[in-house]
Amino acid sequence: MKRLIYFLLFLGVSSCSFFESQQKRTQEQIDEKMLGIDWSTVDSYPLFDSCDEGVTKDEQKKCFEETLASHFQETLSEFEFTLTDKESEIVEVIFVIDTMGRINVINIEKDASVLTQMPEFDGVITQSLKNLPKLAPAIKQAIPVNTKYRIPVQLKTN
Missing domain, CATH: 3.30.1150 (Fusion Protein Consisting Of Minor Coat Protein, Glycine Rich Linker, Tola, And A His Tag; Chain: A; Domain 2)
Known part of the structure; x- marks a missing residue:
């Protein structure tokens, strides 16, 4: 029973850091893409x-x-x-x-x-x-x- 509780605690702690790192990677990819966009031009004029x-x-x-x-x-x-x-x-x-x-x-x-x-x-x-x-x-x-x-x-x- 103790092992199950430790396992669940470990899973809870590690899953939070997993989602945080995935969110951080996603944000870094978005930031990188945004830097690559030329904001001084448009794709289509009014x-x-x-x-x-x-x-x-x-x-x-x-x-x-x-x-x-x-x-x-x-x-x-x-x-x-x-x-x-x-x-x-x-x-x-x-x-x-x-x-x-x-x-x-x-x-x-x-x-x-x-x-x-x-x-x-x-x-x-x-x-x-x-x-x-x-x-x-x-x-x-x-x-x-x-x-x-x-x-x-x-x-x-x-």
């Missing part, structure tokens, strides 16, 4: 419904950028912005497309003269991004991921 998901990554990027540029151009042409200080001004729009395909404006970097001459500019840009057609998020390792973009918008003067 896609509008009008873009074909079966094309190459470069073609997906081109469709995304062209659709975005076309939408910006359409939206901004509806408003009359006038800059008088410079021949042209470049405004940087920084936004994130989240894992649900929603767009969140992070910042709009612009010269102080743009803010002074066009105080409604930020609202127009933000609303333009919110009114984009339906968007699927970027994909990395078969998982939807957040992606951050910086888009230059060139404003011309009269």
Whole structure:
């Protein structure tokens, strides 16, 4: 009977360390795999419904950028912005497309003269991004991921 109790105690103690070492090895393998992933790129760009998901990554990027540029151009042409200080001004729009395909404006970097001459500019840009057609998020390792973009918008003067 004593032997059975010692055996059960030994089994209980050794099985805990067995599971701990197996868990530790699994975590080490996960950590190693994570280090090998290039997090600066995505496997698939965010896609509008009008873009074909079966094309190459470069073609997906081109469709995304062209659709975005076309939408910006359409939206901004509806408003009359006038800059008088410079021949042209470049405004940087920084936004994130989240894992649900929603767009969140992070910042709009612009010269102080743009803010002074066009105080409604930020609202127009933000609303333009919110009114984009339906968007699927970027994909990395078969998982939807957040992606951050910086888009230059060139404003011309009269």
